[in-house]
Amino acid sequence: MLIVDDEPELTELLAVAVAGAGWQPFLAADGYSALQIARGCAPHAVVLDGMLPDVDGLQVLRGLRQEHAGLPVLMLTARDALEHRIDGLSAGADDYVTKPFSLEEVMLRLRGLLRRSGAEEAAEDESVRVLGDLVLGEKTREVQRGGVRIPLTAKEFDLLRFLMERPRQVLSKTQLLDHVWNSSFDGEGNLVEVYIYSLRAKLDKGRAPMIHTVRGAGYTIRAPENGS
Incomplete structure (x- = not known):
């Protein structure tokens, strides 16, 4: 996966998100480097910023x-005007996301592009879970938030994974004990x-x-609202 942004x-x-999904990331900070890397690494897809320091993203x-x-x-760009999106799509972009964007949305769109291009095994790789700026890698058992790695114990990882598999759902202590600890003993709620x-x-x-705690019901995980 070639990522082009300055x-x-x-x-x-x-x-981090791309690597967690099992795709090898190749990075370029300018248009010239992007074209050179694309010739050598044969990426499955490209995430391309529309405004680069040397040449316009559309030229790339x-x-x-x-x-x-x-x-x-x-295409990624801070330019939200309709004509810019039309220019990008007319130049050959397959999809378009404006900044600031949700990392979760970008990953979903990449999977969609790969699926439509025929790379089914890459598109359907569910080894990474993304919620806001939180990334959990199933294969690597690594967690990062905002690009910063967060060390977790094995059980903390399992608990977080179970929560992230069910974003915005309220999960009771009993459900968490059943699925994360394989235990139904009520006295272990403090655990x-x-x-x-x-x-x-x-x-x-x-x-x-x-x-978040939902009083009397359990716990839920959700991405922060914009500006919070």
């Missing part, structure tokens, strides 16, 4: 199309509280909270 933090965030897109006619390209507290301390430190 914002290092954004590039790193996308690279046209260059990619000349050499790789069927290569799926997802869930301890692990939820630990997860919050690691995931939400200095950031908008994602794990």
